[in-house]
Amino acid sequence: MSGSNTIDTETSVPTREWGYPEAIVLMTGLTLGFMALQTARPTQLGIMGAPAAFALTFIPLIVTFLLGAFYPAHPVVRFLSGIPFTITSLSFLSVGALGGTLILQNPNPEDASKLGSALPVLQRLGLTDVFHSYWFAALALAVLVCLMVAAGRRAWIPGFKNSVFLTTHLGTALVLAGGMLGNLTGLSGTLTLLEGQSSGTIVLERGGTLELPTPVALRSFHIEPFPLEANLASVEGDAIHPQKGGKALPDLRPGARFEIQGWQVTCEAAFPSAQASMGGIEEDLNGPFLALDLEVGSPPACRSLRLMDHLGPLALKDGGEAGLVQVPPGEVQPVLPSLIAFLQQRTVPGVHFLTDGRETVTVIRDKDGATSTRTGESALNSLALTGAKLKPTRLYRVRTSGGWEPLAGLRPQPVGAAKVIAEKNGLRREGWIATGPGTFEYLPLEGNTVLMMMEPSPKTFRSEVIADGVNQSIRVNDPLMLHGWQLSQSSYQASPDGSTYSILGAKKDPSIPVVWTGLALLLVGTLGALWLLPSLLKEGGAQ
Amino acid sequence: MTDVLILGSAAVLLGSGAVLDALGTVRSQARLNRQGVALCLAGWALLIGVVIWLWITLGRPPIRTLGETRLLYAAWLPAIAFFARWRWKTDLLVAPMAAMAVLFLVLNLMLPEARMKTLMPALQSAWFVPHVVIYMAAYATLALSSLASAVLLVRRWMGKRDSPTTLALPNRLLWLGFPLLTAGLVIGALWAKGAWGNYWTWDPKETWSFLTWAFYLIPLHQRVQSGESRSLWLPLLGFPIVLICWFGVNYLPTAAQSVHTYTS
Numbered sequence: 001m002s003g004s005n006t007i008d009t010e011t012s013v014p015t016r017e018w019g020y021p022e023a024i025v026l027m028t029g030l031t032l033g034f035m036a037l038q039t040a041r042p043t044q045l046g047i048m049g050a051p052a053a054f055a056l057t058f059i060p061l062i063v064t065f066l067l068g069a070f071y072p073a074h075p076v077v078r079f080l081s082g083i084p085f086t087i088t089s090l091s092f093l094s095v096g097a098l099g100g101t102l103i104l105q106n107p108n109p110e111d112a113s114k115l116g117s118a119l120p121v122l123q124r125l126g127l128t129d130v131f132h133s134y135w136f137a138a139l140a141l142a143v144l145v146c147l148m149v150a151a152g153r154r155a156w157i158p159g160f161k162n163s164v165f166l167t168t169h170l171g172t173a174l175v176l177a178g179g180m181l182g183n184l185t186g187l188s189g190t191l192t193l194l195e196g197q198s199s200g201t202i203v204l205e206r207g208g209t210l211e212l213p214t215p216v217a218l219r220s221f222h223i224e225p226f227p228l229e230a231n232l233a234s235v236e237g238d239a240i241h242p243q244k245g246g247k248a249l250p251d252l253r254p255g256a257r258f259e260i261q262g263w264q265v266t267c268e269a270a271f272p273s274a275q276a277s278m279g280g281i282e283e284d285l286n287g288p289f290l291a292l293d294l295e296v297g298s299p300p301a302c303r304s305l306r307l308m309d310h311l312g313p314l315a316l317k318d319g320g321e322a323g324l325v326q327v328p329p330g331e332v333q334p335v336l337p338s339l340i341a342f343l344q345q346r347t348v349p350g351v352h353f354l355t356d357g358r359e360t361v362t363v364i365r366d367k368d369g370a371t372s373t374r375t376g377e378s379a380l381n382s383l384a385l386t387g388a389k390l391k392p393t394r395l396y397r398v399r400t401s402g403g404w405e406p407l408a409g410l411r412p413q414p415v416g417a418a419k420v421i422a423e424k425n426g427l428r429r430e431g432w433i434a435t436g437p438g439t440f441e442y443l444p445l446e447g448n449t450v451l452m453m454m455e456p457s458p459k460t461f462r463s464e465v466i467a468d469g470v471n472q473s474i475r476v477n478d479p480l481m482l483h484g485w486q487l488s489q490s491s492y493q494a495s496p497d498g499s500t501y502s503i504l505g506a507k508k509d510p511s512i513p514v515v516w517t518g519l520a521l522l523l524v525g526t527l528g529a530l531w532l533l534p535s536l537l538k539e540g541g542a543q
Numbered sequence: 544m545t546d547v548l549i550l551g552s553a554a555v556l557l558g559s560g561a562v563l564d565a566l567g568t569v570r571s572q573a574r575l576n577r578q579g580v581a582l583c584l585a586g587w588a589l590l591i592g593v594v595i596w597l598w599i600t601l602g603r604p605p606i607r608t609l610g611e612t613r614l615l616y617a618a619w620l621p622a623i624a625f626f627a628r629w630r631w632k633t634d635l636l637v638a639p640m641a642a643m644a645v646l647f648l649v650l651n652l653m654l655p656e657a658r659m660k661t662l663m664p665a666l667q668s669a670w671f672v673p674h675v676v677i678y679m680a681a682y683a684t685l686a687l688s689s690l691a692s693a694v695l696l697v698r699r700w701m702g703k704r705d706s707p708t709t710l711a712l713p714n715r716l717l718w719l720g721f722p723l724l725t726a727g728l729v730i731g732a733l734w735a736k737g738a739w740g741n742y743w744t745w746d747p748k749e750t751w752s753f754l755t756w757a758f759y760l761i762p763l764h765q766r767v768q769s770g771e772s773r774s775l776w777l778p779l780l781g782f783p784i785v786l787i788c789w790f791g792v793n794y795l796p797t798a799a800q801s802v803h804t805y806t807s
Contacts, residue, residue, distance in 0.1 A: 454659060523726060
């Protein structure tokens with residue numbers, strides 16, 4: 001439409017219809033105007049009663065629809081329903097939404113500090129909460145007006161093609177209007193329940209709390225795990241690289257036998273949720289791992305640390321750290337420069353023992369970042385670090401084994417453990433593999449290849465609750481509706497006494513019927529458009 | 544190694560098919576085109592076989608990880624291209640489609656993933672399969688629309704004059720892909736409502752799916768306005784937007800705020 005000329009019949013003066021330039025000016029003005037309003041009144045859209053919100057949303061929509069229906073030839077109606085305004089308003093809304101994915105939204109204090117002096121400006125302009133800002137709502141309203149006027153202009157035109165147009169445009173408008181209504185009236189928060197307790201207090205996302213019409217009691221919380229999965233991995237220093245590609249990973253069930261790259265593996269025991277029942281470290285002259293016992297402090301107030309390569313550096317009580325780096329025989333001197341370079345980049349002072357079991361070098365990094373080394377017999381002598389006395393007492397070979405026992409119930413962040421025997425060409429490896437916070441163990445097979453366990457993951461989790469005196473289940477994808485509120489299983493957390501907190505998402509949104517109607521119309525209309533495809537293409541596409 | 548062999552074979556078949564088809568077009572030899580199509584069909588059959596094999600051995604739909612969605616996408620590309628070839632009698636898409644499928648298969652071969660059988664609870668929904676399968680079909684269709692635009696622009700730049708029917712191909716694919724995109728979006732909203740209580744939260748992934756949807760509205764409306772299909776640039780520009788929505792979102796500053804991180 002942009003640039004086309006029409007004749008005004010009364011004055012006979014050619015007038016140009018509004019097109020892209022006017023649309024861009026209008027949308028820019030709208031955006032900047034509402035940004036200015038946001039700056040003057042730096043609050044986000046707030047909650048209001050459903051009747052007021054419905055009136056605020058639907059009255060302008062109905063008016064614009066009627067405007068389109070009864071004055072289809074009016075220049076303003078033609079402009080608001082024309083392609084230039086459609087594309088411009090949609091583009092402005094899209095750019096606004098794009099901003100919401102490029103700028104951190106509602107940043108936490110740590111992220112906010114990274115934004116520095118830009119933060120107050122971004123906040124004033126509503127750019128840290130784009131989707132609840134006045135100007136974004138205004139842009140959405142502009143698209144809504146465009147949709148409604150366009151639909152109104154076609155209200156009286158019969159035919160299937162026109163029905164498709166009306167259905168898609170009204171459907172989209174209802175979805176947008178429903179979204180705005182949801183912003184104005186919706187309530188969203190979390191309800192946290194401890195096993196055996198009852199509560200109806202919802203902590204709202206926008207701050208504050210609200211009581212449910214009736215409290216909900218959590219009878220019990222259940223987690224069902226997936227079977228544990230084994231995988232081969234290669235170990236390089238502290239890093240472990242699970243094997244990728246190939247077949248589906250084998251399950252670790254008691255009695256399971258499987259083949260993995262030529263290794264015949266038998267699983268003797270498996271616990272999806274387990275705890276170590278003994279130290280897990282055995283001295284072994286031929287063990288694959290080295291351990292260094294370190295006495296920290298002076299008797300009688302000293303404590304022992306056991307350093308192992310795969311445990312990483314351990315923090316010392318008075319500051320600093322101590323670590324053991326194990327390398328293959330003969331690799332101490334070649335690795336030493338890279339270890340020194342690595343330690344110089346760290347920010348904490350520390351003592352690190354680099355050893356292949358025969359030769360040991362001690363690298364000390366002081367608080368200023370300077371490093372010094374001790375070699376030969378002096379490598380394992382006592383030393384002082386950040387005021388503390390450190391005395392290496394024993395360097396020895398170990399194998400990591402020990403036993404694991406199942407926990408009574410699966411707890412959050414479970415530690416999976418399994419006892420396995422792996423055999424290949426006369427080689428036999430036997431031991432425990434486990435995973436979980438701070439308990440990682442793997443079974444060395446050959447070279448740097450090991451058998452490891454993938455992180456256990458829950459298959460389902462559910463809350464057994466009593467609501468309105470009735471026993472109910474809430475699980476992921478299967479929420480509970482309660483007096484207009486939807487309670488969805490969100491996550492869970494361990495409590496210090498071993499029971500579990502169930503975290504439920506709570507949502508009340510009166511706009512849902514509007515949105516569902518809109519989505520249904522949109523889907524039906526889109527399918528209708530697909531049906532119309534041949535005729536639409538004949539009209540426009542191929543000519 | 545099994546999947547490496549099968550995916551590698553599929554890539555070789557599709558790649559050879561692309562070369563033969565392109566040669567057939569350049570030399571105007573229909574026999575080469577037919578041979579190219581036959582090789583691509585064989586490669587496509589292998590891809591479908593891998594998807595079925597993975598579904599059976601993993602015990603879950605193989606559409607959870609980024610690599611698995613790439614595989615599904617690569618399997619959709621020939622399906623849509625052969626549909627377009629049958630429906631609109633054009634060979635324009637076969638070679639570019641096969642080249643793109645090879646690209647995604649090579650990516651999968653270069654970036655293998657551990658074949659875990661687990662499926663997080665939120666993904667255990669009746670909406671999961673239709674949502675991802677329809678979205679991948681939409682992405683493949685819109686990618687082919689972009690490819691068709693690119694080919695037509697190159698031909699125009701080389702001085703070739705294409706028939707109106709050929710020029711309509713990007714628009715036809717766009718009109719096919721857009722309803723699929725809409726259906727994927729609607730199913731996603733229904734699923735999110737059941738899983739989290741919110742049908743839409745302007746999460747970065749959701750926002751980009753809106754941006755993709757909004758972007759494709761522009762060429763659709765432009766076509767209606769201009770009544771012609773000379774506007775070949777817009778479908779072409781849509782391709783990077785789809786890629787950002789698919790996996791580029793994971794690299795945005797707000798990625799950590801997204802709950803849709805299953806495929807990262």
